[in-house]
Amino acid sequence: MAALPVDAISELSNLHPKPEHIHFQYGTAGFRTLGSTLDSVLFRVGILAALRSKKLDGKVIGVMVTASHNPEPDNGVKLVDPRGEMLENSWEAHATHVAAAPTTAALIESLSHLVKHAKIDLSKPARVVYARDTRPSGASLVKALEDGLKAMGAETRDAGVTTTPILHYLVRCMNTKGTKEEYGDDSEEGYMAKLSGAFKKLVTGKSALPPLIIDCANGVGALAATVLASHLGETLHIITLNDSTTTPGALNNACGADYVKTTQRLPPSLASYIQPGQRACSLDGDADRLMYYYADERGVFHMLDGDKIAALVAAFIVELVKGAGLEGEINVGVVQTAYANGASTKYLSERLPVKCVPTGVKHLHHAAEHYDVGVYFEANGHGTVLFSPETQERLSSHSPQTPAQSTAINHLLNLISLINQTVGDALSDMLLVETVLAHKSYTAVEWDSLYADMPNRLVKVVVKDRNIFKTEDAERRLVSPVGLQGKIDELVRRYEGGRSFVRPSGTEDVVRVYAEAVVKTQADELAFRVAGLVYDETGGDPAKRPKEFI
Structure with missing residues (x-):
């Protein structure tokens, strides 16, 4: 029976000591904090990835080094399971426990416990593919990761600097290679060819759309978008802006998807490029x-x-299912979180089943798998569409009765190739949106007019301990601190169309407050009043109190 390579782990672990007084927690997006503090975490994640692969009989596990929409000094890391999905929930606790071990001896003890508890056969092979975004701290963190993989004798593949969705895609491709579920060619070139090929088929015969401006957040998406543009050629004219991946401090600075969502304004760098009515989009880091x-x-x-994207895409898929003559045989559903705008929920509920789940991709993804076709998008713009294996098989084998049914089925099959079903993917989702706009002949204005958003506001409150906040009802109500929800309810009743909820962040010691009301000024006022309640009840950091309610 193989044993843990204790000597190799100990020798290399001593090169990556855990900083004192820092508690690392595997959250919604993995580990995420200042890049300068993560060296020990990356080393240990290398070991974890190898153990996870061994647990799953040598399936390829992915590791992505990124902090997504966070500012440049931050970095992070997350593990990707064999089908390109998020790490299994039970292993999040293992990851937290291993990262928290204060010494090398404690780390060995934690790993030994994990091997025994999870019944890991250490004689199995370990295979891991990893990648990073463009952050300056990424290169040294990858070296720490590689030391962890080396300690375990893992077979590795460095996918270099690439997007998170491409890494997820590679994991799935590598694990399905040569099977009937083969997902695609396991290379970035394979990803680009698959998406661009499907898009070209979907828009054949449709009027060419006007040029699309893409704000690349000065991140790794700029590199991928440039390659994708060359694959698309004249099918879709892409103009990439904010593509300075080597300019210090530029990443996600006053640009990108998170900036747009949280400030609800145009990135300043795009102002001179946007003509009235012209559609544009932002990626995150x-x-x-x-x-x-x-x-x-x-x-x-x-x-x-993301709510508007879900409405556009879900309605289009429902139309195609009807057009294919499969209404009643293929059920399409939408999954949202509490952050979904109330108007979007109303619009979608009138057309198809809608389910609300707690925030976090893993919750959305899991719920979407319960539909034949599950559409999920968080309001922040992260989402995808899942087609069940049975649905894909049904579409491939269905015999259409008319040319119109044949066309609809072909469109659905091409959508399956266009959509990155492993995880939310800005470039794949962008081509999905462009497909629907081309089919419906919609401008951005016409798309926007599907429904009118309720005015809303999101406020962040820094707190000493986010773990005291406990929620229920898909995070729409607080159960702890006791009594706080009652005070929030009392405030909400004072505003027409009022709705507000409070939830702890999954990655940092902040609490997020969301509010809606019929009038924008009232939505703002409600959000900051609730934020004030949170601050007063729990003693947030005075230096970081949101300015609007000081």
């Missing part, structure tokens, strides 16, 4: 989120967020 928008004739900014 690792290209897994997408936000569309436009400015109207008066220069007023209009945001087309």
Whole structure:
């Protein structure tokens, strides 16, 4: 029976000591904090990835080094399971425990416990593929990761600097290679060819869309978008902006999907490029989120967020299923979180089943798998569409009765190739949106007019300990601190169309407050009043108190 390579782990672990007084926790997006503090975490994640692969009989596990939409000094790392999905929930606790071990001896003890608890056969092979975004701290963190993989004798593949969705894609491709579920060629070139090929088929015969401006957040998406543009050629004219991947401090700075969503305004760097009515979109730092928008004739900014994308895409898929003659046989559903705008929920609920789940991709993804076709998008622009294996088989084998049914089925099959079903993918989702706009002959203004968003505001409150905040009802109500929800309810009742909820962040010691009301000024006021309640009840950091309610 093989044993843990204790000597190799100990020798290399001593090169990557855990900093004192820092508690690392594997959250919604893995580990994420200042890049300068993560060296020990990356080493240990290398070991974890190898153990996870051994647990799963040598399946390829992915490791992505990124902090997505966070500012440049931050970095992070997450593990990717064999089908390109997020790490299995039970292993998040293992990851936290291993990262928290204060010494090399404690680390060995933690790993030994994990091997025994998870019944890992250490004689199995370990295979890991890893990648990073463009952050300056990424290169040294990858070296620490490689030491962890080396300690375990893992077979590795360095996918270099690439987007998070491409890494997820590679994991799935490598694990399905040579099987009937083969997902694609396991290379970035294979990814580009698969997406661009499907898009070209989907828009054949449709009027060419006007050029699309892409704000690349000065991140790794700029590199991928440039390659994708060359594959698309004249099928879709792409103009990439904010593509300075080597300029210090530029990443996600006053640009990108998170900036657009949280400030609800145009990135300043795009102002001179946007003509009235012209659609544009923003990626985030690792290209897994997408936000569309436009400015109207008066220069007023209009945001087309994840909710608007879900509405556009879900309605289109429902139409295609009907057109294919499969209505009643293939059920399409939408999964949202509490952050979904109330108007979007109303619009979608009138057309197809809608389910609300707690925030976090893993919750959305899991719920979407319960539908034949599950559409999920967080309001922040992260989302995708899942086609069940049975549905894919049904579409491939279905015999259409008319030319119209045949066309609809072909469109659905090409959508399956276009959509990155492993994870939210800004570039894949962008081509999905462009497909629907081409089929419907919609401008950004017409898309926006599907429904009118309820005015809303999101506020962040820094707190000493986010773990005291406990929620229920898909995070729409607080159960702890006791009594705080009652005070929030009392505030909400004072505003017409009022809705507000409070939830702890999955990655940092902050609490997020969301509010809606019929009038924008009232939504703002409600958000900051609730934020004030949170601060007063729990003693947030005075230096970081949101300025609007000081």
